[in-house]
Amino acid sequence: MDQATRTDRNRAGAFEVTHRLVLSIAIPMTLGFLTTPLLGLTDTAVAGRLGSADALAGLAVGAVLFDLILGSFNFLRASTTGLVAQSFGRGDRAEEYAVLWRSLAIAIACGLVIALAAPLLLAAGLALMSPPASVGAVTSEYFSIRILAAPMALSNYALLGFVLGRGQGVTGLFLQAIINGVNIVLSILLGLGLGWGVAGIAWGTVAGEAAGTIFGLCLVVMRARGASRPSFAHVFALERLKALFSLNRDIMIRTFVLLAAFTLMTRIGTSFGPVALAANAVLMNIFLVAGYYLDGLANAAEQLVGRAFGAAWRPAFDRAVKLTFLWSIGLGALTTLLFLVFGETVIGWLTTTQSVRDEAAIYLPWAALTATTGALAFQMDGVFIGATWSSAMRNMMLAAFAGYLAALAIFVPLLGNHGLWLSLNVFLALRGLFLASRVRVLAARVFS
Structure with a gap:
């Protein structure tokens, strides 16, 4: 038996879940996620210095x-x-790497289809957004370049999933830092330094995704030395591919429903006028801030719950659910408290328009509450993904969305924008509660 095989067998089976183990995954991934808004700010700043409102709007x-x-x-x-x-x-x-190669094959295939369908996607996008002709021209230039990165961007999803599945949070942080770091540097250099404008920003994104893919693949290949290599027949076994497609389908449906919920909130918000709409947009940043570290804890739940399932070790599963719940609820409640105290100051940083500031302050408590009502939903998503209970996760999302629609129908006519924010909190709470209600039954089936 070689050393790699002995190491793999030693790590299988019972293991202890500790606060340190949870945070060793959650903290690096939270830091990695925080590079994404930094990238968005950089791209906006570069476009804003081009001296054209069309450039900023097109981007x-x-x-x-x-x-x-x-x-x-x-x-x-x-x-x-x-x-x-x-x-x-x-x-x-061997199966770890087989999962990666399957996911990479799907990622590259989907990325190539997206790139080939670029003209159709661009036309549909412009029809959906209906920008002025001058803005549409900038969008077309940016889109036509950045779409080239689609196979690499989707490959990076698979590579990040692989390292997170192995509990390598620091490696995940490095991958995110490389992708966004290269992007930021080249967007500034090409967009402003060489005067390429929005095209330079797009090429910076392509280069960042390419750097992430190359680094990730090199890392995977180096760490695969000595491991049992899965055969082609193993990687592309029909039964395993069907299971992967089924899992991906359920998670995709869940993602679409989530996007629909937030899109619906924005759409309804437009009926309250531009000031309320702007105030809602400012306040959504509070939910996004909480989402960065709640996502990090969800990643920890994914890895630890999945590992416990693979090891068939119920104590580790129970402990992973308990600790990630405590951290998620605790940090969510702390975030709510901080925004209730300092929220108006944060609003002042985000907008200088006094009417928007005043409007946002009215609805601040509802926005602050989302960090608490959403904490269980984030954590449970991580539990269900790690356990690959995708059909239950999909069904509970659909049930929560039905509750959200009912809340909108009842509270918006009665309370206006207050009702809209109340409905969002109801949706977040229902997601978490519905998922949590299924954990005990589903776990009993697996660990029996």
């Missing part, structure tokens, strides 16, 4: 289109994490 429209297109494929990251974590818990190193 904004293009960024929204890519959020919709590429964000819909985040299931590649989630499914890879859950399946790799379970293989990790079993000590099945």
Whole structure:
């Protein structure tokens, strides 16, 4: 038996979940996620210095289109994490890499289809957003370049899912830092230094995704030395591919419903006038801030729950659920308290328009509450992804969305924008509670 095989078998089976183990995954990933808004600020600053409002608006429209297109494929990251974590818990190193190669094959295939369909996607996006002709021209330039990175961007989802499934939070941080760091540096250099404008920002994104893919693949290949290499037949076994597609389908449906919920909130918000709409946009940043570290804790839940499943070790599962719950609820409540105390100061940083500041202050308590009502939902998403309970997660999301629609129908006519924010909190709370209600029954089936 070689050293790699002995190591894999030693790590399989029972293991202890500690606060330190949870935070060793959550903290690096939170730091990695925080590089994303920094990238957005940099791109906005570069476009803002080009001396053209059309450049800034065109970049904004293009960024929204890519959020919709590429964000819909985040299931590649989630499914890879859950399946790799379970293989990790079993000590099945060959299957860990088989999961990665399957996910990479799907990522590259989907990325190539997206790139080839670029003209159709661009036309549909411009029709959806309806920007002025001058803004549309900038968006077209940006989109036509950045779309080249689609295969690499989706590959990076799979690579990040792989390292997270193995509990390598620091490696995940490095991957995020390389992708966004190269992007930031080259966007400034090409966009402003060489005068390429919005095209330079787009090429910076392509280079960042390429750097992340190259670094990630090199890392995977180096760490795979000595491991049992899965055969082609193993990687592309029909039964395993069907299971992966089924998992990805369920997570994708869940993602679409989540996007629909936030899109619906924005759409309804427009009926309250531009000041209320702007105030809501400012306040959503509070939810996004909380989302960065709640996502980090969800990543910890994914890995630890998946590993416990692979190891068939119920104590580790129970402990992972308990500790990630405590950290999520505790940090969510702390965030709510901090924004209730300092929220108006934060609003002042985000907008200088006094009417928007005053309006946002009215609805601040509702926005602050989302950090608490959403904490359980984030944590449970991590538990269900790690356990690969994708169909239950999909069904509970649909049930929560139905509750959200009912809340909107009841509270918005009665309370206006207050009702809109109340409905969002109801939706977040229902997601977490519905998922949590299924954990005991589903776990009993697995660990029996």
